[in-house]
Each structure stands twice: as structure tokens, then as C-alpha cells.
Amino acid sequence: MLSLSDFVNIDTKHIWLQVETAEQEKVWQLSQHHSNAIAIYNAYLNRICLSRILTWFQLSLQEARLRAEVFPSEENLPSILEIVNGTAIKVGETKIVLVPTETIDIEELCVPQEWVDINSWAADYYIPVQVNLDDDDDCWIRVCGFATHRQLKNQGKYNSSDRTYSLPIEQLTESFTLLFATLGLRWREEVLSEVTLSAAEAQNLLQTLSDASIYSPRVHLDIPFAQWAALISNEQWRQQLYNQRLTKEKNTAPTAKKYFSPSIESMNSVSIDSSFIPMNLNQWFQKLFTAGWQPIDEVLNSQLGNLAFEFRSFSATSKTGINGVKLIDLGVQLGGQSLALMLALSQEEDKKTAIIVQVHPTGNNKYLPPNLKIMLLESGNILQQIESRSLDSYIQLNRFKGLSGTRFSIQLTLDDFKMTENFSI
Structure with missing residues (x-):
């Protein structure tokens, strides 16, 4: 079986980063506060990805005296990871979305629509990150290149069934020197403004989507995306959705919840x-x-x-x-x-x-x-x-x-x- 050092020697185009066991266990503990096991694992993968990429960005930007930070904030992560895949970092006014996947042979960058079509969430760059946590002693992530918002909107394929934009991996730019050199430039297409929800409409949506047995409320397809986007782009309503999903899950099945122990086997x-x-x-x-x-x-x-x-x-x-x-x-x-x-x-x-x-x-x-x-x-x-x-x-x-x-x-x-x-x- 190939080790991380083998991959690094074989593939010199991409960025390879080690994931230590101690970091996995720490992130696993941070990821437990979600309504169901899929959301827990989604949070775990995303936090692993965010932690390693953020550290790598900080080191890469030292000479430029720029700082990368979590967007919108660390406090907002649980309410976002409860409902959507992907995290974002910000360098100055430039936003970068990280999309983790455990797919072995990555054929495309697949970005949830929220990160593309919500004005306040849309980024300049999108990075697919391959995550491998199968080997206890040799876990790693691979940074596979990047695409711009303009590429996704103009060249990407929209899939209405899972509300994603996808772009073949061959169309990604592999040189991160180019990304760092163009920080500060705007690479976003114009996005329609979110619709306005009344408080009553928001509460009706919250009542429907707070059911913790709806594992993926973002693809509740009888709710138009425009309404969903308006709901979750509002920090107060999104936090309320997160709180209600956790509360309802606990109240409906107090003995049913089985959080995994923080062992490597359970994380997979x-x-x-x-x-x-x-x-x-x-x-x-x-x-x-x-x-x-x-x-x-x-x-x-x-x-x-x-x-x-x-x-x-x-x-x-x-x-x-x-x-x-x-x-x-x-x-x-x-x-x-x-x-x-x-x-x-x-x-x-x-x-x-x-x-x-x-x-x-x-x-x-x-x-x-x-x-x-x-x-x-x-x-x-x-x-x-x-x-x-x-x-x-x-x-x-x-x-x-x-x-x-x-x-x-x-x-x-x-x-x-x-x-x-x-x-x-």
C-alpha cells in the first residue's frame, strides 16, 4: 500500500498534507454537536480539511503579511456544517471555499449551490480537497487545484436533484502560485439577491426543516432554493434551525442517539x-x-x-x-x-x-x-x-x-x- 511519501514523489503537481492522529481525535470531539450521524461525519471531514488548509495558508502567506481566517467565523461553523458540505476562509476581501471529498478517483469539483448562489456566501475560489483517513498511521489530504466562481457559473454543470455545480477536474488550475498572486482580484459573477422572507414564512420553514430525521434539509425539494437560501443566509434563523434540530432530536429519541466513541475506527x-x-x-x-x-x-x-x-x-x-x-x-x-x-x-x-x-x-x-x-x-x-x-x-x-x-x-x-x-x- 502506498504511503503519503510515495504519493508525494509520484504526484508533484498537487499539495499533500499529513493529518496526525491527535488532530483527528481533537476534531472528532468538536464535531459531535449535530443532529444525526451524517451531519456529525460531514462536520468531521470538513473540520479536518479546514484545519489543515488554514494552517497551510497561514504558512504560505507569511511573507506577504496576509492572514487567513475562518469565514464567517468559528462560532458559525456548527450551524453551517449541520446543513451543507464545505467551509470557507477569507484572506482580506477574498473568499475561498474548501470542498472535502473521500472519493478515490476525483473526476470533478462538486460545489453545493449555497456556496455559489447565496450572495453573502459566494467565494472567489473553490478548492476540492481529497481526504484519506483510512490508514490510522498515514492519513492525509490532497489539494487538487482550484476553480473560480466565474468558471462554476459559466462552465459548470448545475444538478437540480442535489443542488450542486460541478466542473471536470481537468478544468481546474493546479498552480497555487497563481491563486496567491491574484488574491484581491474579484473572480465572482453577479448573483441574484436573496428573496425576502417574512418572519411567519421563516418560522414555517423552520418548523418543517427542524425535524432531525430529515438528514439533508438542503435537498428538501418541495422548498424552492430561493426560500432556503433566504432562510440560512440569515444568521439568526440558521442558528435557530440548528438549535431546533438538536433539541427535537434529543426530545424525540432520548435513548436512540448513539454518538461514536472517539476511536479511529468509529470515525470512518x-x-x-x-x-x-x-x-x-x-x-x-x-x-x-x-x-x-x-x-x-x-x-x-x-x-x-x-x-x-x-x-x-x-x-x-x-x-x-x-x-x-x-x-x-x-x-x-x-x-x-x-x-x-x-x-x-x-x-x-x-x-x-x-x-x-x-x-x-x-x-x-x-x-x-x-x-x-x-x-x-x-x-x-x-x-x-x-x-x-x-x-x-x-x-x-x-x-x-x-x-x-x-x-x-x-x-x-x-x-x-x-x-x-x-x-x-
């Missing part, structure tokens, strides 16, 4: 249980959807990709059919890909509820990641299990039925990611 895994209180699927027949679930018909096909025909035809054959979808963000540790977990329900003549479960890729992704497993569990026992292959456009459990009062769980696993959704009929 993510495990999520939606709630110890199962969702009552009977409420769906009254059009009541909660905890991040939405009726499929209310989500645009362009956001979900190629929905399987049988999902619509299944409920169409019954007057009592209903279906729902939940968008799942796999997090930066799995390349930021998102999935759609879909359930179709139908009330049968034998008073049982029939259920079909599928998982689809979203947006421009045609295929699921390979080795994604979906399992049907009852009392901890595996009743069904399906695993995706390299070119599966979706996977599906066999149709099953249950009487009123039946409880079951659907579990998704991929590498170190695990998510469990609990239901009752």
Missing part, C-alpha cells in the same frame, strides 16, 4: 436509525407524510431520475393505493450521491396492506452504486435482502403483506454507511 463509519418510534403507514392513506417522506407525485421526475413504471401502476390498480418517497443523502464520505427510497402501499381485500419497496438513484445518476444492500427486517431478523450490481438502475424487495399492527424495518447499507427506517402498519 456512519450509522443512522430514523427513530425508535416507527412511522405509522396508515397515515399515508390520509395523505399525512412526516419525517422527510413525500408523495411521489409531488416530486418532479427530473429530481428522482427514471422512476420504475410499476411504482405508479401498482397504486393505480387499487383505489386505496398510495406511495411515498424519501431522498437520502449518502454524505460526503460516499461522494455526496443521493438515493430515493420508495414505498408503494395498497390495502387488500384480506385486510392486509401490501407493500413494494424500491431504491433508485437520483438526478443524473443512471445507476445505483454497486454493493448497495436493502434489507427487510422484523424484530432484528432479515426476511429479505437484495444487493445492487454495477449497472442496476434500481433494486426492489419482493412484494410483502402485513396486518394492522405489524412492525418492520427497511435497512440500507453501503460500505460503512447504514440507515434504518422503522415502520408500523
